[in-house]
Amino acid sequence: MPLPNVLKTPPLFQKLQWILDPVRYMESAVQQYPDLFTADIVGFGDTFVFVQHPEAIQAILTQDHTKFFASGRDNTLLQPLVGDQSLFLLEGQNHRQQRQLLVPPFHGSRLQTYAQQICTLTQMQLSQLLPQQPFIARSLMQQLTLEIIIQVVFGLSHGDQYSQLKQLLTALMDLFRSPLTTSFLFIRSLQKDLGTWSPWGRFLQIRQQIDTLLFTEIAVRRAHPNLDRTDILSMLLLAQDETGQTMSDRALRDELMTLLLAGHETTASALTWGLYWIYKTPGVREKLQYELQSLGDAPNPLEIARLPYLSAVCSETLRITPVAMLTFPRVVQEPIELLGYPLDMGTIVMGCIYLLHQRPELYPNPKAFKPERFLDRQFSPYEFLAFGSGARRCVGDALAMLELKLVLATLVSQAEFELVDAQPELPRRRGVTLTPSRGVKMRLVS
CATH class of the missing domain: 3.30.43.20 (Uridine Diphospho-n-acetylenolpyruvylglucosamine Reductase; domain 2)
Known part of the structure; x- marks a missing residue:
């Protein structure tokens, strides 16, 4: 047929x-x-x-x-990055069992702990910016989201393991920062190990170094369990499926890679797009600041996340530039x-x-950034699809949206920024995702 x-x-x-x-x-x-x-x-x-x-x-x-x-x-396509036992590649019963183990750490009371970490780390990043000094928002957001995901997944915020993991993950994702280098994921004939001077050889070397760190950390945590830890790795080590089985070291490694890569790379791009649209579109920043001020001093992070206009800004960001x-x-x-x-x-x-997300009958004037659409109408899960849906919906969607809201709210409420480059940003491939073509050049005004 x-x-x-x-x-x-x-x-x-x-x-x-x-x-x-x-x-x-x-x-x-x-x-x-x-x-x-x-x-x-x-x-x-x-x-x-x-x-x-x-x-x-x-x-x-x-x-x-x-x-x-x-x-x-x-x-x-994703197997070289995340492994065979990643949730991305599992099917049927194996997928359902693994997903059941991964869902609890991303929901419920755990989000309160993660929320405070997100705000604290964002404030730390903000304190390092120099007034009037231009910066590339995509690079800054990648640094921030990587620090957040390493803390959330591993509970690491300092030390050799933290520094090495941060450096290696950054190097790994930078290998696929352009459409040309991304072609190595799409075209298997290019996946030749010709030594560290070759792109694929360099990728394999970095991946092996990350694996060594991950398997070492898993072994240490198994040997010295700590029931008081709230990071995701500690919870996954204790998680059991309905048969009482825990995750193998290889399954843990593959899911950790999935969470580390998907949990910071995609969020970094979404945050960069958010900053771009907020500071490009007249009136959006002012409305956000007014709404945030209505909460008074030192609001609870989860109160911030419930603000309707902030939520609409984040949803419209994920609609117009998913x-x-x-x-x-x-x-x-x-x-x-x-x-x-x-x-x-x-x-x-x-x-x-x-x-x-570009269908005009769903979203009139779809190329315009209009957060009000999400205040005027509730879209179905099949009209707004930022995190997928069904059995393959993003397992970390609640954390990702929380992070998007809190980082943008912290930056908008505690500093004044402006765009440096007046040229429009266009979506460009970075790995399997879309990111702003020039990374959004900004500066801190005050």
Whole structure:
């Protein structure tokens, strides 16, 4: 059975454009096929159906696994970074069991502890900025979110382990900072270890050094358990599934890498976009400051996180410039129709978050930053999809949104900034995410 709305561009050019300029690729495709299209972006002959209609997205994310299976095999692009036992690659019962172990540390009373850490670390970063001295917001936010995630995941804030881990994770993610270097993740033939002077050889060397640190820390924690610790690693070491089994060292390592990389890299980009839109869009900063002042001096961080306009600003940031472009893949398990298009068994479909968030019937004037849309209307989970949905929804979504709110609130309420570069920032690929093309140049006014 032929796939629906197949793009006419040759596969090689599709793949190159997807790697080098994914936003232009998606926006060009949606002009031809507004609701769904077939893309050849992974390899020669490998195809995905991109879905950007909310009704169809709801179908693929909520149908039971007999119709659409939440595949992990099709996430192998991430395997070199996070490992085979990461939540990203697990499927079926293994995925459900691992997810059950990972959810509790990111919700409930734990968030109160994390909230205070986020505010404290943001204030420390702010104190190091020099007035009138330009800085790149993306770099500053990456430093901050890395410190936050290392504290939250490991409970580390100083010492050799902390310094080494911070340095190595920064070096690892910087290897994929541009679309060109990201091509090593997409094109397996480039993954050749030619020594430390080669990009892939350097990646393998850094990954091995990180592994040594992680396995050492796991061994130390197993040998000397501390029930009073509140960091995520300590909780995962004690967690048991319904059969009483704890996580193996390898599973712990893979999930720690998943949390460390996904938990700071994506949030750093979201925060950078947030700063950009707040200081670019007239009136937004003033409204935020007025709302924050209404809480008085030294408000509880969770009170800040409940502020409606702040919440709307964060949601609109994730709408207009979503960090993740796509949902995780679903594989059709039996012949089915989607928006009237027949799909054969084995077809791989993905919700296109970026294009969904640009639909003018959902978001009038979608290129404009308008937080008020989220005050005037409550969008369904299939219209606003910043953290995915269904079985593959981001396990750390509550922490990520809390961090986004508290960092932006702290910066906006305690200092005055301005944009240095008047040129518009465009979304550019960084690894598998979208980040501002020039990193958002700013300065502290006072």
